[in-house]
Amino acid sequence: xxxxxxxxxxxxxxxxxxxxxxxxxxxxxxxxxxxxxxxxxxxxxxxxxxxxxxxxxxxxxxxxxxxxxxxxxxxxxxxxxxxxxxxxxxxxxxxxxxxxxxxxxxxxxxxxxxxxxxxxxxxxxxxxxxxxxxxxxxxxxxxxxxxxxxxxxxxxxxxxxxxxxxxxxxxxxxxxxxxxxxxxxxxxxxxxxxxxxxxxxxxxxxxxxxxxxxxxxxxxxxxxxxxxxxxxxxxxxxxxxxxxxxxxxxxxxxxxxxxxxxx
Amino acid sequence: xxxxxxxxxxxxxxxxxxxxxxxxxxxxxxxxxxxxxxxxxxxxxxxxxxxxxxxxxxxxxxxxxxxxxx
Numbered sequence: 001x002x003x004x005x006x007x008x009x010x011x012x013x014x015x016x017x018x019x020x021x022x023x024x025x026x027x028x029x030x031x032x033x034x035x036x037x038x039x040x041x042x043x044x045x046x047x048x049x050x051x052x053x054x055x056x057x058x059x060x061x062x063x064x065x066x067x068x069x070x071x072x073x074x075x076x077x078x079x080x081x082x083x084x085x086x087x088x089x090x091x092x093x094x095x096x097x098x099x100x101x102x103x104x105x106x107x108x109x110x111x112x113x114x115x116x117x118x119x120x121x122x123x124x125x126x127x128x129x130x131x132x133x134x135x136x137x138x139x140x141x142x143x144x145x146x147x148x149x150x151x152x153x154x155x156x157x158x159x160x161x162x163x164x165x166x167x168x169x170x171x172x173x174x175x176x177x178x179x180x181x182x183x184x185x186x187x188x189x190x191x192x193x194x195x196x197x198x199x200x201x202x203x204x205x206x207x208x209x210x211x212x213x214x215x216x217x218x219x220x221x222x223x224x225x226x227x228x229x230x231x232x233x234x235x236x237x238x239x240x241x242x243x244x245x246x247x248x249x250x251x252x253x254x255x256x257x258x259x260x261x262x263x
Numbered sequence: 264x265x266x267x268x269x270x271x272x273x274x275x276x277x278x279x280x281x282x283x284x285x286x287x288x289x290x291x292x293x294x295x296x297x298x299x300x301x302x303x304x305x306x307x308x309x310x311x312x313x314x315x316x317x318x319x320x321x322x323x324x325x326x327x328x329x330x331x332x333x
Contacts, residue, residue: 003309007316018326028323041319043326054319062318 008052013069017045033081033088033112038065040090042079049077051092053110053117066117068108070094075105075126081112085146088112093125097211101130101137104210107144109151114182121151121175121184127210133162133241134248136219140208151175151184154193155208159223162241166226173204216245220254227254231261 005012018026023046031040037056042049049070054062070077073095082089089109096104104127108119128139137160145152153173159166172193175184189204191197206214207222220227230238243262246255308329315325 003312004316004322007313026326028326030319030323039319041323052319052322064316 008064008067010067013048013050013067015045015048015069015071017043017048017050017069020046023047031079031081031090033090035088036113038112044077047072049092051079051090051117053112055115065115068092068110068117068119070108074098074103082109082146085148089146091144096124096127101128101132102210103127104140109144109146111182118182120177120182123153124208124210129210129213131216133245135216135245136161136166136223138207138213138219140210142208149176150187153208155204157207157222159219159226161223161227161230161245162238164230164235164238164241166223166230169222171199171204171207173201216249217252217255220249220252220258224254224257227258228261231258 002012026043026045029042029044031042032038033040039054039056039062041052041054043052049072051068051070053065053067055065057063070092071094075093075095078093080091082091090112092108092110094106094108096106098104104124107123107125109121110117111120114120123142123144124140125142125144126140128137130137139158139160141156143154145154151174153175155171155173156168157171158168169191170193171189171191172195173189174187176187177184186201186205188195189199189201191199203214203218206212206218213219214222227242230242233239239262242258246259246262249255312325312329315321
């Protein structure tokens with residue numbers, strides 16, 4: 001039905017959250033936020049939740065400020081008001097990419113001091129990309145911390161190849177709003193937690209990107225310690241997989257080193 | 264789901280050669296169709312919904328009290 005969306009002056013949503021045959025009955029929740037005073041109506045539906053933001057105006061009037069749709073599939077629905085920086089942020093999770101060997105949960109952040117209702121920051125907080133025998137797979141778990149003028153992100157990336165663990169590494173990054181923009185973008189990225197060893201921001205973005213991700217050659221570089229252990233260990237099956245895998249990738253110093261260890 | 268023809272289906276693993284099961288499945292199908300019919304709001308409800316959309320609390324009350332397609 002378009003009645004609600006017409007009344008609110010927005011385009012009909014991608015998903016119809018309530019009244020779908022076979023779907024659970026909708027339920028509502030009202031999130032009241034002070035300073036600036038507003039109420040967000042959450043409609044929990046199937047297959048998506050819908051958030052409608054209303055700003056409180058004079059004499060009990062309300063101004064509709066926008067709608068957000070959160071597709072729910074592999075992860076439980078989740079939202080929170082984060083006031084750790086002094087101003088209210090609404091953090092809403094939703095399904096990211098999904099498919100064969102692919103899954104992610106994305107968090108969208110909304111600055112509730114802004115007049116509209118568009119995400120100012122989005123990030124995959126957990127997920128995995130399985131490359132089966134054809135590459136290095138990885139699972140990513142992210143932690144997001146709101147700072148006064150920036151967002152600090154830490155990701156823990158676990159590498160594996162054909163079911164064999166190849167160890168894990170941590171990476172961190174800082175997101176800030178550029179001048180004149182309401183959205184935060186990646187400014188600096190580091191290997192590890194100490195902000196000492198800088199890496200190109202694109203490398204961080206690729207590692208966190210579960211829809212695409214780094215090339216196999218780059219993943220070999222990231223997972224080299226684990227791959228070396230595999231190459232020198234006693235697991236014959238794992239070594240055979242590694243030998244076959246290395247025959248499919250470009251020649252790099254890391255690939256040559258591993259081939260030499262396998263001889 | 265296993266089709267019984269005329270749009271009726273059994274969940275997988277349910278025996279179809281049992282009269283009680285057939286009756287129960289038919290009753291479930293009728294209930295589902297009836298529930299769908301209730302979910303289509305009449306014109307008065309549509310006016311009420313448009314009015315409720317001006318206030319988050321009225322809108323929450325409307326959605327909680329109607330099985331409405333939105």
